[in-house]
Amino acid sequence: xDASRVSLLGRLSVASAALADLRAALxxxxxxxxxxxxxEIDSEAGAEAEEFVGSPTIRIDGVDVQPLDDExxxxxxxxxxxxxxxxxxxxxxxxxxxxxxxASIAGGVS
Numbered sequence: 001x002d003a004s005r006v007s008l009l010g011r012l013s014v015a016s017a018a019l020a021d022l023r024a025a026l027x028x029x030x031x032x033x034x035x036x037x038x039x040e041i042d043s044e045a046g047a048e049a050e051e052f053v054g055s056p057t058i059r060i061d062g063v064d065v066q067p068l069d070d071e072x073x074x075x076x077x078x079x080x081x082x083x084x085x086x087x088x089x090x091x092x093x094x095x096x097x098x099x100x101x102x103a104s105i106a107g108g109v110s
Contacts, residue, residue, distance in 0.1 A: 004060050004061045004103040004104075005037065005059075005060070005061050005062070006022070006026065006035060006036050006037065006058075006059075006060055006100075007036070007037045007038075007039060007058070007059045007060075007062075008022055008036055008037070008038050008039070008056055008057070008058050009039045009040075009041050009050060009052055009055070009056070009057045009058075009059070010040070010041060010052075010054075010055030010056035010057055010078075011040065011041065011042070011055040011075070012038065012040050014055055014056070014077065014089070015038075015055055015056035017089065017090050018056035018058060018089075018090040018091070019036065019038065019056070021090055021091070021093050021096060022036055022058055022096055023036060024093070025093060025096035025097050025100055026100065028097060029097065029100045029101070029104070031100070041055065041075065042075075043075070044074060044075060047073045047074050047075055048073045050073075051073055052073055052074075052075075053068050053071040053072070053073055053074075053076075053078065054071075054074070054076040054077055054078030054079070055075075055076070055077055055078055056078060056089075056090065057078060058091060058096065058099075060099050060100065060102075060103045061103060063099075065091050065095055065096060065099040066080055066081075066091050066095060077089060080092065080095075083095070
């Protein structure tokens with residue numbers, strides 16, 4: 001299978017809910033939920049090197065599932081806006097599914 005790279009970056013102590021949602025979205029897409037690359041970002045230097053804007057950050061083929069414009073890098077907690085308008089520490093599961101679907105169409109996730 002020619003699969004896209006699915007990554008979760010962040011402070012692992014606070015990213016477990018996002019990891020569970022991401023694995024569920026992969027499973028719903030018929031993909032292996034255990035192929036998520038989990039990388040802990042634990043320093044300001046690491047945050048800057050990864051252009052990390054907060055925990056958790058989920059990227060597919062290096063593209064953030066909810067890109068932020070002009071957000072500074074750093075060891076912060078990330079805030080997402082759900083489709084129903086609520087603020088959440090994790091992306092909307094529908095956004096995860098859409099990002100996986102878009103990667104599939106582009107030739108990534110099967």
